[in-house]
Amino acid sequence: MELNSRVPSGPLAEKWNNHKFTNKLVNPANRRKYRVIVVGTGLAGASASATLAEQGYEVQTFCIQDSPRRAHSIAAQGGINAAKNYQNDGDSVHRLFYDTIKGGDFRAREANVYRLAEVSNEIIDQCVAQGVPFAREYGGTLANRSFGGAQVSRTFYARGQTGQQLLLGAYSALSRQIHAGKVTMYNRREMMDLVLIEGRARGITVRDIMTGEIESYYADVVILATGGYGNAYYLSTNAMASNVTAAWRAHKRGAGFANPSFVQIHPTCIPVHGDYQSKLTLMSESLRNDGRVWVPLKAGDSRQASEIPEEERDYYLENKYPSFGNLVPRDVASRNAKEQCDAGKGVGNTGLAVYLDFAEAIKRDGEETILKKYGNLFQMYEKITDSNPVKEPMLIYPAVHYTMGGLWVDYDLMTTIPGLFAIGECNFSDHGANRLGASALMQGLADGYFIIATSVAHYLGTHSLEKVVGTEVPFKDSKREVEDRIDKLLKNSFDGPAGKLTVDQIHKELGHLLWDYCGMSRNKENLEKALEELPDLVNKFWDYVYIPGSGKDLNQSLERAGRVADFLEFAEIMIRDALSREESCGCHLREESQTEENEAKRDDENFTHVSVWEHTPPGEFPKMHKEDLVFEFVKPSQRSYK
């Protein structure tokens, strides 16, 4: 597997401009001759579809939900970063770049991150022009707030619904192109396979969720914008349909998978409260602007929050990290919450929670001001927990949220399969080992609006592609393989459910295995145990899974089964990746590699690389390749937020 990052040479600040100039173009009149498939309609997929269609390409877009407006980007709450420096508090493109690469614990590519910071400003302008109702100051200018890992206020927001508003902006741009006939939209389709002809991505095989029909679609370029794989853990803040299938199928066809063990565990989620729970709900990081995190000073203190006097509370983030306080990056905040709970200082019924307290902010700024900022989040919290954050502190605990790992891509966002691109959370490119808050929206839209079109033009401009029509042998083979796999999934079900297991039962087991052994902190022993237990779980799935109904119809159990089957395969490279990275960095805490103060200790000498996994035939171990990360412009330092 060749890993050529194609990072342009020259000074950091000139790379992107130079690259745009040296990349080949496609003449506007010729663009309509090319067909582009986009899978997924979150921020990255919707913005890419709209932009490519506006430029003249024939676009076919696929989404799993009943409408492109429902992709899980919609659930992002807090905001989107940009280096506008509207607050005049010392921000710049370089500072956003530096914060992001440092936030990622120096495990991302400098050039990609710099480009992200560079185009961030254009994203805000674009969204304002589309009618995204960002929060404004009384004078009419755009408002900002602060997020973790930064000492400037650079986050733009629309109440606690920023993801929704940005996605609806991209969806409206996409809708306009659908109306113009430039995008053909396929709803309720699930990508089941990637089709390669002569080593290039030339199409996809999908399942029509409503009819069970397996369909082939061909194109000159395939773009995956299929999000992250956090649902491998069963419980996460992801939407129920979020899955790894599209990325995993591409991986099995030859696309390298980078840093699969880099999973962000978000510090502020509503704690788990029962085994019937289907998902975890995030409470935006923006709450840490005004909320103070604390636990009782003494372990085992079972008093109500209101009964614990000020001097018997431990505001551990403020005490330990005086300069960033409650706004330390997510990995640091999560790890510290776990540490407190492990020490017996956790609160709530389960002891697996810490307080996020707004009492002081309400006293300082008034209830009205706080409700204006966070009203909808408070309301959401109260609906779920039956407790009002104005009156008593929130209970929060870390939960799986975002995956920094993803398909390996070069500077042009192309995977190791020519003609296959990956954008948004689906790729690995910008966040290193930890993503800063309000940067996922930024990356999704940067990739979709401002980067991918240049890459697509260059690819088409430098290759002459054979014409395909979607009925070639590889299309037929792929279709047959997909159908065979569905038959295999259904093979246990003919004689009824007695003695069998449901999809969710096995998915929960996988979730526990990953959370316990490959979650917030990891060690060699547990990871090896996970590798040992995983094959049994895989066999259990294939031998005992019971799926009611048939494949030729709407069958939601079958949909879930297909996704869980892929999570089970995928889990192996997640665990192997965590095992092979014998350092701690960002989200990835190897217990063997910690500083004296229990902070993550990197090992730059041995692990300044991206680990990229290659799929191998059954019976062989997956193969790891390395892309060495070169730091020309910043010096990796021990991350300190003290």
Add this chain to the structure above:
Amino acid sequence: MSTINLTLKIWRQENSDSLGSLEIYPLDNVHTDMSFLEMLDILNEKLTKEGKSPVAFDHDCREGICGMCGAVVDGIAHGPEKEVTLCQLHMRNFSSGDTIVIEPFRSRAFPVKKDLLVDRSSLDRIIQSGGYISVNTGGTPDGNSLPIPSNEAELSMDAAACIGCGACVASCPNGAAMLFTSAKISQLALLPQGQPEQKKRALAMVAQMDEEGFGNCTNARECEAVCPKGISIRNIARLNREYLFATLSEG
């Protein structure tokens, strides 16, 4: 945490062409901290293990923002609690011994596909007809070049909060999509960026609404009462004004 015992009456329908009926399912030991959809998950696990067909329903984010879930619970779209989607409705709103009737969002423009799952693509087509500002990617002016008074941005945001779930349509005696359509029209009409296409947008979206078979507003206000995002029917008044203004000047 307590548990309750329920009797569920759920609409089962094989597909768009078949006749449906209400089926009765007893369900015991439902935790009151469960969401309504988690309760349906438990029922589906139980049905699956009994070799029966689970209830099909749409859902995705389960945090009240994607707009994918929704059903009529005891005659009310998204159920008895104010300003929540079905996924955010919790079982603590019910008591042991209750019978809960669960039906799909019904409307002429929302054909039932299976059980509680309906086709709401008509709402997408309304947006496609003009629910946007026609701006291409790139070349847009600086975000701060156009000051927008905070209160107008907030009003626009109030309307923009629509999640497109279709509860407004399901609860309207006329099957109107006026609240949905007016939310998008208002969001854009309240912002200076939306002005250039104001008239064209109102005419096109209303025409599409009619073409899809949605009814018209007679101020029953059922939509506002069930809207999970609290969208006000003032937006419908604004839609009417926008439409009238456009008709008078553009005919």
